[in-house]
Amino acid sequence: MTETDTTLLPPERPDAALMLQMYESMVLIRRFEERAAEEYMKGHIGGFLHLAIGEEAAVVGSISALRPDDPITSTYREHGQALARGSDPKRVMAELFGRSTGICGGLGGSMHLMDVERHFYGGYGIVGGSIPLAVGLGFAISYREGDSVAMAMFGDGATNQGVLAESMNMAALWKLPVIFFVLNNHYGMGTAIDRASADTDLFKRAEAHGMPAKQLDGMSVLAVYRGVLEAARLAREERQPSMIEARAYRYRGHSMSDPDTTRADEEKERWEARDPLVTFERVLYGEGTLTAETAEAVRASVETQVEEAVAFADESPPVPEADLARHVYAHPWSEDPRGSAVVPR
Ligand SMILES: Cc1ncc(C[n+]2csc(CCOP(=O)(O)OP(=O)(O)O)c2C)c(N)n1
Ligand SMILES: [Mg+2]
Secondary structure, three states, X not given: OOOOOOOOOOXXXXXXXXXXXXXXXXXXXXXXXHHHHHHHHOOOOOOOOOOOOOOXXXXXXXXXOOOOOOOEEEEOOOHHHHHHOOOOHHHHHHHHOOEOOOOOOOOOOHHHOOEHHHOEEEEEOOOOOHHHHHHHHHHHHHHOOOOOOEEEEEEHHHHHOXXXXXXXXXXXXXXXXXXXXXXXXOEEOOEEHHHOOOOOOHHHHHHHHXXXXXXXXXXXXXXXXXXXXXXXXXXXXXXXXXXXXEEOOOOOOOOOOOOOOOOOHHHHHHHHOOOHHHHHHHHHHHOOOXXXXXXXXXXXXXXXXXXXXXXXXXXOOEOOHHHOOOOOOOOOOOOOOOXXXXXXO
């Protein structure tokens, strides 16, 4: 928790180009989600919409420390993961709108983004669902004698699901290249972590499996970057799985339908005072990587990207009704045995 932004030494310190890329990625995620919230309120986005505003450092820091071919899995709060991996913001926004041009053809929506080409193996609605899938990906890497690393991203709420212990045990026993990355935003829906977990130091869960673990300041993109870089090295070079706990905060309610009236203003203000974008900007200004002009150019470019994404989504056609049951059944049949009106083709 005490790691500062300025103590990174080479080769842990990202070069100036990567730092700027990380900064732009964080600004993009923030603006993309703010605009998604507006579009949700206008009724353009249906279903659920979970925003990760406030968590950008944890998302970008971790993903930037991986290779682009290292597979990752995540929860339903995963717009940032897709964007940080380089998915086209237009196609991500179109997915939120449920349009056929979306990254999953509009059939997944906000909670089920997936971009296999970029080794992003999905958003999952089941709490803890992302964890065993990443272990499976880690097993596949190991079986094929590859050198990539799988990262499971999940929330604090998932740490009390039995599947975490099962998955960690298997990864440790079989020496699989897996990183268990818990984004501890201190709440599972409206329940504070200390009302749900007997021990709120989540990284300690790794100890039972003989696994190294670190607790990091999840509001610092560089602290997260460094922690995950080391975890990736352990997994890649030593087949040693590990756990990272990034401590952060989501500024908004659980989802757009949560008015977020139970968390104390004082608590929110305390976290917002350490906003990951502002603190990273300070570091970048301090070392001259960012100037006021570059920052302005980044913001302007992001604004254009997000507006183009909204326009693209808005102009895209909806998913044709006939396609709604596609991918639901493995084998199409001509007659639905249950007599349902939806007959997959
Ligand atoms: C197995 C399961 N149980 C309950 C739920 C309902 N549920 C959805 S999100 C959520 C909270 C999860 O919190 P956390 O893992 O901390 O992730 P966060 O939403 O904070 O990112 C719950 C209980 C679910 N989706 N799946
Ligand atoms: Mg949480």
